[in-house]
Amino acid sequence: MSVLPPDMDAGTFAVFLEELRAVVGADWVWSGDEDMFTYRDSFSPVWNTAQERHASAAVAPESVEQVSQVVRVARRHRVPLYPISTGKNFGYGGPSPNVHGSVVLDLKRMNRVLALDEARAFCLVEPGVSYFDLYREIQDRGLKLMVDCPDPGWGSPVGNSLDRGIGYTMGYFRDHFGAHCGMEVVLPDGEVMRTGMGAMPGSDTWQEYPYGFGPSPDGLFAQGNFGVVTKMGFRLLPLPEYYRTAMITVPKRRDFVKLVEHVNYLNDSALIGEVEYGSPMRAKMADRDYLALVTKTGGPSDAEMDAAAEAAGLHNWQVELQFFGPEKSTLENWNYAKDRILSAIPGAVAIEGEHFPLPATEEQLDHARQPYASSIKRRRSLGVPSLGEWKIVRDDGHIGFFPVLPRTGEAVFEVQRVLGDAMKEFPALPPYFNALTTPLMWHTHTFQMVFAPSVRHNDPAHNEMAHNAMKKCVAVAAEHGWGDYRAAPIYQDDVSGTFSFNNHILRRFHEQLKDAIDPDGIIAPGRGGVWPRRFRQ
């Protein structure tokens, strides 16, 4: 199988690759099936089908100057580049491009931590720096700083935040794009731009004040294709003195509504870190009658759920809380949370968790006490990168739809019912949306839910089912106003299409801007649903 860039013949492609080698050196340009294998998306539901999108080559520059030159070469030849940081964006397309034949611009060699400041709590990193790299650099230098890292932690702060990835600590750090401060970008014509205070020569506040003066274009580069981000600053958490966990359970199904309101208050007041909702009744899903109840068409009634929980001697819901701060403050914050919720919800029960000074010991990281955080989650809660979630990947990988929902209990019940019913068409899938499905609190002020069908390299029928389920789930959710926050290239047009207010004006606006700076689609055409003129037909 020979893959070529769009509108290019093999002879010109060879010339183009020679020009890339002249920029980055012969060792840093790859093409051909064997070398390009690692640039395939191993989580792809269209793996080994005609729909799989293959890159034609990859090029790895080591500096912003080389990135600029690569972009200029690509522009001259009208070759689409697909920039990746570490390329670990599994579930969202990995290193694989929107456009078949694109050349992967692999930024892995640009892996320098350019600034790391304890007193001002920030870093400036290149795209190839991973969360592991950043964490290690902090430990090696003995700095009292904490990273908010995704799980697994092999991805890069730059890549993760540009795809609007999330973490698991305090609210304003969990939103990785929101925690960025300052960017350097190579534009589609090869010019190097710095945003915020980076635009002022000699400024030492690039990572302290995000806006600079005048309009701020940073948002165009997240889930977008307006340039190649080559440096990015991030706010880091000052290492808290102390860490504390706890759990609250509430008996009745309808108690969830009040529970959410109180947890929202604690979250928005910065008294707690990320929370994890769940249900003590999940253990009962092995019981066929109970499974039938929680997956019942139209949803179970409150009375049915309450009766089942009472029969089991369990509560309907739980929330795991975590507190960061001075030791006594974490205790008082927990006491406040407990008093507030227990006095508001009859029968609510508070359960103390673990608590210890930070940084945690290896023992504390490895042996988190159940039923609270597993040791995997313990690490991510404390900003210690691991390969945790990677270990629980089913089959050969998965795709993902994480709809954004109103932060209310009622909305959660509605999603359980609507999407639960809609997905009954795909009985081979686990019941992602059942009456025990709880929302994620990843971003600062948003609920999301998980829909993540697995893929199997040797089972095209399964993959096709997963693919169809995914498309249907996106569509049905959109009918109810629940939209995806992130998608793999093969789903980006579907998802983008659901953000359709006023005849897709948001997309049309982005297309207008894209055409102005990159009509030939040199940078990631199609990314985020934004296609330049050349590819719009």
Place this chain on the structure above:
Amino acid sequence: MSVLPPDMDAGTFAVFLEELRAVVGADWVWSGDEDMFTYRDSFSPVWNTAQERHASAAVAPESVEQVSQVVRVARRHRVPLYPISTGKNFGYGGPSPNVHGSVVLDLKRMNRVLALDEARAFCLVEPGVSYFDLYREIQDRGLKLMVDCPDPGWGSPVGNSLDRGIGYTMGYFRDHFGAHCGMEVVLPDGEVMRTGMGAMPGSDTWQEYPYGFGPSPDGLFAQGNFGVVTKMGFRLLPLPEYYRTAMITVPKRRDFVKLVEHVNYLNDSALIGEVEYGSPMRAKMADRDYLALVTKTGGPSDAEMDAAAEAAGLHNWQVELQFFGPEKSTLENWNYAKDRILSAIPGAVAIEGEHFPLPATEEQLDHARQPYASSIKRRRSLGVPSLGEWKIVRDDGHIGFFPVLPRTGEAVFEVQRVLGDAMKEFPALPPYFNALTTPLMWHTHTFQMVFAPSVRHNDPAHNEMAHNAMKKCVAVAAEHGWGDYRAAPIYQDDVSGTFSFNNHILRRFHEQLKDAIDPDGIIAPGRGGVWPRRFRQ
């Protein structure tokens, strides 16, 4: 004096105004010197000079549909519109445009609070809603929500945040643009666009998740001219249970460096609200010898400053702290802050302030105990809008330069010296940058300083001096990497010019985008330093 839009004669102007009247009604279009007086910038240093920029007319639509139609009419006639929300942006140009002859698009009639949610802590407002309006609506409905308001509070959340205004409570709410969530914008061709989850029809998460899917253009509309913002969402603070103030003083000049590091830690850990740095020695500035010392060319030495403070029996620095949260948590946070700083800085003294449950009583708002917050500041600290700062305006108004500085004590000392020396050329000005000048902590992670020369309507010589001082201060600060965060139209090109990395690529990028959607400059040409093709010559 007859003011006409650029390239337009009186006859066509009359036709144009008729067309505007057809859209909004005859009562809502104004022109002529008398009616247009209130659209002049009464704080202008070029008041009544040839450089003053006058609007030719004003139009006040009452709905987004009317805004859209006004924009289409203006586009057909190539008339620049200058959108204002409440037009109170005093010190930054007020309602007066960048381009002489522009038509003010006055959004004051669009003053509806469209959503206000206690459990999810957000609002959705139109541009004409003032902080007073929003505060009153919250009180009238008895909601436990707090607004972070600027001072004075007659401005609008939309207008203030689009100019990147600030407040005085908890870090992530003080950054008013950063606290926004979702926008509706009328584009230069009259199309209506919604950003974030607002782009998904039927979504109920427009004020909960800011990004939606794909690129996020919101930053282009702040200090920019890519559209007219007609709706905007904001996160609000859940009303904290309790409020507590305190002060710490440190004896020696150099102690400031450590003090800043500890306060940064408390701030970045969300343990405190806005802080106010100061000096107990400011009272001594009436003493001529001491004034001479703190304004000495090249700056005083540490030893000189320490000797003077010791002779006066006073400390060199103070910081006022405020704590929001559960009662016991605020106490523990204060104990932690106190222990941390007192154990790190020999001779530091901790002084308890006031503390009470929220909402505060009128008595607590009106009689804040000195030397902590004045009653003016008390209100703004607690999100109660007032006309506080307005009362202390000198002469007829002022202009303002608030450079962004590194968040370190050393940077503060350097700014005191460099800008203090530079401004000696203007001895009639107060010594804005002297050895007791302390930084502002308005934004979440940024220091700024105040330079705000007054203007006098009947004293052109004074105004010219202030104008020249302003220009010099911007230029000298830029040589050291200290850039302005916000400027009046007459200074926007100067300030924008200092953000010059790579031959002004940031500005050139914005110009390219602006040309793509608004080459004729229908929306605020020149705003934020961005000029469309038509006006670039």
